Amino acid sequence: MIKLEDxxxxxxxxxLAVDNISLNIDKGEFVGIIGLSGSGKSSLLKTVNLLVKPSNGRIYVEGTNIGLLKDKKLRNIRRKIGFIFQDYNLVDRSSVLENVLVGRLGYKSSLKSFFGLFDDEDYKVAVNALEQVGLKEKVFSRADELSGGQKQRVAIAKTLCQKPKIILADEPVSSLDVSSAQTVMDYFKKINEKSQITIMINLHDVSLAKKYCSRIIALKHGKIFFDKKVGDIDDDQLQELYQ
Incomplete structure (x- = not known):
């Protein structure tokens, strides 16, 4: 599903934020990325859809070298890759539904995108996405009326509207309380298991990574420190990672 070469x-x-990293992510994996602040986690994640362009190396999504794509072909690939930010990336004064519908813009012509023109199918997809994250009853609420955890679930719903094959999440629960963080992670897990969407998620909380992810990639000084299944990680490795 995702391949990075050098x-x-x-x-x-x-x-040097990311230093000569190569890795493969298979379809349906739930991969956590951990490490100290400044270890390259966000930069690595943002290279996968070219939000950050690598200075060296190649990135493949479903076998396609996306660094060679331009315009429409690049947009079509990016449509398959949802990105969820730490700060929710919502318009506070707009309704939950209006925020979620933004995820449909990649399927619209430039003119329809500019005017925000949506059809019945778009609304159906948006409401279904909100139902998947337990927020169907909030469809007409304003985004700024929601809690932090609810806002992040709206952000997930917006991403689901893209019908992505990959979701990249950059510290999506770092600003949430423990209960809200676990609720959001529960929805990530359900989406991963039900829809086989590949997830790469940056987490500052190692316990969450070990609980929800099947594989953990640890970064230190821009390099892969270890890349292991959760059950193969020991406390000594984690202690050395965070020294």
């Missing part, structure tokens, strides 16, 4: 990310021609 990928590096260099900022301002001098700061």
């Amino acid at each position: 990928v590096s990310v260099l900022y301002n021609k001098k700061v």
Whole structure:
């Protein structure tokens, strides 16, 4: 599903955020990425859909080298890759439904996208997405009336509207309380298991990564420190990672 070959990310021609990383992610995997702040987690995640362009290396999605794509072909690939941000990335003054419908824009012509024109199928997909994250009753609420956990679930619903094959989530629960964080992670797990959507998620909480992910990639100084199934990770490795 995702393949990275010798990928590096260099900022301002001098700061090496990702250092020559190669890895494969299979369809349906739930992969957690952990490490200290500044270890390259966000940069690595954002290279997968070219939100951050690598200074070196190749990125393949379903066998296609996406670094060679332009315009419509690149947009079509990005439509398959949902991205969820730490800060929800919602329009507070708009309704929950209006925020979720943004996920349908990749299926619209430029003119329809500009005017935000949606049809009955779009509304059906949006409401179904909200139902998948337990927020159907909030469809007409304003986004700024929601709790942090509810906002992140709206962000997940917006991503589901893309009908993605891959979801990338960058510290989606780091600003939430323990209960809300677990609720959001529960929905990620359900989506992964029910729809076989491949998930790569950056997490600052190792216990959440071990509870929900099947595989954990640890980064240190921009390099892969370890890449293991959850059951193969020991406390000594984690202690060394966070020293």
